[in-house]
Amino acid sequence: MMLQDPAILQTRAFIGGSFVSATGGATFAVVNPATGERISDVADCPAADALHAVASAETAFRSWRGLLAKERAACLRRLYDLMLSHQEDLARLMTAEQGKPLAEARAEVAYAAGFFEWFGEEAKRLYGEVIPANAHGRRLLVLKQPVGVATAITPWNFPLAMIARKAAPALAAGCTFVVKPAAETPLSALALAELGCRAGLPAGVLNVVPGTGAAEIGEILTTDPRVRKFSFTGSTPVGKMLAGQCAGTVKKVSLELGGNAPFIVFDDADLDQAVAGAVASKFRNMGQTCVCANRFYIQDGIHEAFAARLAKAASDLLVGDGAAPGTAQGPLVSDRAVGKVEALVADALDNGATLVTGGSRHPAGRRFYQPTVLTGMTMAMRAAREEIFGPVATLFRFRDQREAIALANATPFGLAAYVYTRDLGRAWQVAEALEAGMVGVNEGVISTEVAPFGGVKESGLGREGGRAGIEDYVETKYVAMGGLGS
Ligand code: NAP
Numbered sequence: 001m002m003l004q005d006p007a008i009l010q011t012r013a014f015i016g017g018s019f020v021s022a023t024g025g026a027t028f029a030v031v032n033p034a035t036g037e038r039i040s041d042v043a044d045c046p047a048a049d050a051l052h053a054v055a056s057a058e059t060a061f062r063s064w065r066g067l068l069a070k071e072r073a074a075c076l077r078r079l080y081d082l083m084l085s086h087q088e089d090l091a092r093l094m095t096a097e098q099g100k101p102l103a104e105a106r107a108e109v110a111y112a113a114g115f116f117e118w119f120g121e122e123a124k125r126l127y128g129e130v131i132p133a134n135a136h137g138r139r140l141l142v143l144k145q146p147v148g149v150a151t152a153i154t155p156w157n158f159p160l161a162m163i164a165r166k167a168a169p170a171l172a173a174g175c176t177f178v179v180k181p182a183a184e185t186p187l188s189a190l191a192l193a194e195l196g197c198r199a200g201l202p203a204g205v206l207n208v209v210p211g212t213g214a215a216e217i218g219e220i221l222t223t224d225p226r227v228r229k230f231s232f233t234g235s236t237p238v239g240k241m242l243a244g245q246c247a248g249t250v251k252k253v254s255l256e257l258g259g260n261a262p263f264i265v266f267d268d269a270d271l272d273q274a275v276a277g278a279v280a281s282k283f284r285n286m287g288q289t290c291v292c293a294n295r296f297y298i299q300d301g302i303h304e305a306f307a308a309r310l311a312k313a314a315s316d317l318l319v320g321d322g323a324a325p326g327t328a329q330g331p332l333v334s335d336r337a338v339g340k341v342e343a344l345v346a347d348a349l350d351n352g353a354t355l356v357t358g359g360s361r362h363p364a365g366r367r368f369y370q371p372t373v374l375t376g377m378t379m380a381m382r383a384a385r386e387e388i389f390g391p392v393a394t395l396f397r398f399r400d401q402r403e404a405i406a407l408a409n410a411t412p413f414g415l416a417a418y419v420y421t422r423d424l425g426r427a428w429q430v431a432e433a434l435e436a437g438m439v440g441v442n443e444g445v446i447s448t449e450v451a452p453f454g455g456v457k458e459s460g461l462g463r464e465g466g467r468a469g470i471e472d473y474v475e476t477k478y479v480a481m482g483g484l485g486s
Pocket residue numbers: 153154155156157158162180181182183184211212213214215216217218219233234235236238239242255256257258259289290291387415455459460
């Protein structure tokens with residue numbers, strides 16, 4: 001992998017403002033999922049390094065919180081600029097370790113950088129309140145203050161954006177930050193640390209602790225009493241467990257967990273828009289996003305046309321190494337991921353689904369799976385209840401609006417949902433009735449740093465992005481001043 005700026009490829013942990021080897025010197029291999037080649041060996045940090053990072057963050061908090069918002073904002077703006085000027089290198093690194101096509105990786109770099117720009121600006125607007133007093137001689141105030149040391153654990157599917165969504169509001173609010181990135185994708189996180197350093201973030205403000213011992217690092221990040229806030233993006237079972245660990249010291253917790261997004265297409269939908277939105281929502285990152293459409297509910301009258309058009313679009317997607325020009329679908333992240341997709345497709349076919357296109361591994365390599373479309377799905381099939389996390393579109397039929405809403409909501413998850421219709425009244429009714437944190441109406445891609453991202457039900461707690469995104473990193477302090485005279 002040729003980088004214009006080879007120094008962004010860092011392989012050691014970033015703690016207290018320096019790149020350091022893991023205590024004990026262990027390393028682990030980071031492998032390109034498209035080729036199986038080893039990219040580099042990265043510090044495999046034990047719990048002691050997580051403790052060191054928390055201590056550094058605690059020390060740095062004392063001075064970082066005391067800077068003017070404008071000064072913190074200037075650092076974050078420099079980081080935004082550096083990320084964009086290194087967009088190509090960051091994208092190449094991301095594609096190498098994660099597999100997504102370069103075009104998607106470039107888009108993720110811009111999206112991730114956008115959080116630092118947005119929240120840097122937001123830092124200057126963390127207003128408190130003055131409340132009309134309840135008695136003469138009193139003044140009642142509300143202050144917004146940074147919570148303190150914030151820690152995070154992030155997944156591999158968006159190696160930069162999932163960190164930026166948390167780090168940017170934390171740093172903007174005046175918190176300091178420690179993250180354990182996913183073991184598959186530590187290089188993007190360490191490149192961010194390198195650029196953060198160049199942007200002038202003081203030592204200890206941003207710390208990255210890579211490692212394969214997720215449980216032992218996670219235990220420190222969720223139980224150390226110096227940590228006041230923990231944010232997790234990943235699977236629902238792990239998130240529930242980590243939230244439990246945070247309970248012992250009553251930390252503020254944000255959870256961005258799994259989804260099971262319905263994608264509803266009514267007879268009156270614009271078919272071109274619906275198919276384009278379906279491809280964007282389903283096949284982005286090879287189906288490995290938490291907001292990917294997981295269940296397509298298609299109304300009877302448009303079902304045949306939609307299925308045929310979607311199958312054609314899916315089979316036209318170019319599958320191959322994400323670094324090759326024109327690739328639209330890269331590899332899945334691991335052998336386990338491919339195995340899960342195979343099992344879900346086999347279960348659906350065994351239970352009566354019809355294969356329209358795809359349905360097996362792709363000749364491009366061991367971790368590649370063909371873009372697939374299945375029809376005749378029922379709620380009894382595993383793919384209706386579990387996150388597929390792969391390039392498989394599963395189509396169900398429905399008769400009317402009432403049935404579509406009931407089917408869409410028949411899940412313990414509630415992250416994203418999508419609806420396609422040209423009837424304005426129906427668009428409102430369905431958007432309001434869906435049990436989801438986010439709804440795309442005639443839109444298949446909805447994530448942006450300027451809007452609140454998050455889930456309801458077992459998909460999570462809290463919001464990231466938009467004005468709401470900084471609230472989780474501040475405490476609200478009420479100050480009552482008395483004896484002031486009338
Ligand atoms: P995962 O297994 O939960 O892993 C996510 C992170 O948790 C990784 O850093 C992992 O470390 C760590 N982890 C795993 N077990 C742990 C433990 N016992 N203690 C502490 N940390 C632990 O999830 P995944 O399969 O990699 O990621 C995909 C999931 O994330 C999907 O469910 C997806 O929907 C969800 N997701 C949600 C959002 C959202 O915003 N709602 C966004 C993206 C992804 P290692 O890598 O070292 O195992």
